[in-house]
Amino acid sequence: MDLSTILGIVAAFGLMLLAILHGSPLTIFFNVPALMIVLGGTIGVAFIHYPFKDLREAFRVAKKTILHKDTSINDYIVQLMEFAHKARKEGILGLQNEIEHIEDEFLVKSMQMAVDGQEPETLRAMLNTEIGYIQQRHTKGANIFISLGTYAPAMGMVGTLIGLVQMLQNLDDPTKIGPAMAVALLTTFYGAVIANVICLPIAGKLKNRSESEILIKSLITEGMQSILSGENPRIIEQKLHAFISPKLRESTFNR
Numbered sequence: 001m002d003l004s005t006i007l008g009i010v011a012a013f014g015l016m017l018l019a020i021l022h023g024s025p026l027t028i029f030f031n032v033p034a035l036m037i038v039l040g041g042t043i044g045v046a047f048i049h050y051p052f053k054d055l056r057e058a059f060r061v062a063k064k065t066i067l068h069k070d071t072s073i074n075d076y077i078v079q080l081m082e083f084a085h086k087a088r089k090e091g092i093l094g095l096q097n098e099i100e101h102i103e104d105e106f107l108v109k110s111m112q113m114a115v116d117g118q119e120p121e122t123l124r125a126m127l128n129t130e131i132g133y134i135q136q137r138h139t140k141g142a143n144i145f146i147s148l149g150t151y152a153p154a155m156g157m158v159g160t161l162i163g164l165v166q167m168l169q170n171l172d173d174p175t176k177i178g179p180a181m182a183v184a185l186l187t188t189f190y191g192a193v194i195a196n197v198i199c200l201p202i203a204g205k206l207k208n209r210s211e212s213e214i215l216i217k218s219l220i221t222e223g224m225q226s227i228l229s230g231e232n233p234r235i236i237e238q239k240l241h242a243f244i245s246p247k248l249r250e251s252t253f254n255r
Contacts, residue, residue, distance in 0.1 A: 005065050005205060012197045034159055034186040038194065041155035046148055057137075058144040065205040074250055076107075076216055077240045080223035081252040083111070084233040092228060106130070106217050110224040120229045127221040131214060138210035142203045149199035156191020160184045219243045 020026055046055060079102075086094050096115050102108050106127075113123050163184025170176035219240060226236040234253065241249045 002066050002070075008201065016193075016197075028182075029186065029189070031182055031186045034163075034183050034190055037159035037162065037183075037187050038152060038155045038190040041158060042148060042151045042191075042194065045151045045155070046144070049147060050144060054140065055144065058141040061138070061141040061206065062145070062202055064209050065202055070212075071104075071216070073216060073219065073244055074248060076104075076219055077223075077237070077244075077250075078252055079107075080220070080227070080240060081233060081237055084223070084227050084231075084236045087227050088230070088233060095227075104220075107220050107224075110220055114224055114228045118228070120225045123228055124221055124225045127217070127224070131217050131221065134217070135210065135214055138206065138213070142206040142210070145199045145203035145206065149195040149203065152194035152199060153188075153191040156188040159187025159191070163187065215243060 017026065020029055050058075083095055083098065086098070092114055095111055099108055099111050099115070102111065109130075110123065110127055113126065118126070161184075163180050163182070167177050167180035167184065170180060222243070223236060223240055226239055237252060
């Protein structure tokens with residue numbers, strides 16, 4: 001579970017609810033026509049813009065904003081250095097027995113390619129191609145939520161215009177002015193909340209997750225190519241340390 005995402009959700013919605021309840025009952029902020037305009041309009045426009053499978057994939061990926069387990073990049077460096085030492089002593093085929101103990105699918109694939117006898121440059125090219133497509137999929141998911149964050153306020157403005165038209169048409173009947181004005185204002189409120197508290201933060205979180213994942217996969221690619229090339233473990237470690245800031249670097253040779 002990602003603690004920062006959970007805390008952010010609790011803080012954002014919790015403080016808004018407290019502010020609302022401090023001055024009025026929560027029920028006055030619930031309006032079915034306004035919700036239909038904003039939610040229905042946003043979802044409908046999203047279906048026009050994107051294929052259904054892309055939207056389904058985006059919402060599946062969005063679970064990573066909460067259900068995500070961070071792995072230290074230093075853990076990957078330590079693991080790759082263990083493989084480097086083992087390959088130097090036993091040869092690249094000595095890594096065969098290590099594959100079944102690895103959880104990272106990308107690392108498993110890169111090690112299997114190395115054990116199967118791929119050339120170092122071929123291994124790098126194939127892994128970089130996969131990284132490129134992973135990055136493309138991640139970018140598409142984030143862009144979908146950016147689009148939703150754009151559509152929601154726009155549909156809120158549409159709802160505001162609908163409410164204002166209804167209000168102006170019923171100026172002679174004071175009992176109908178209030179409900180129409182509620183639709184006008186609440187649609188803007190719903191659109192702003194959906195965009196700025198849900199969709200845009202999710203897009204930002206997905207971009208951050210993508211950058212971290214791509215960094216780790218690039219690290220694995222560099223490490224496995226160097227191991228396959230038979231480079232000195234000290235040289236490999238220096239290459240891998242280039243992926244992180246100096247204050248985070250921990251040499252495995254000092255352990």
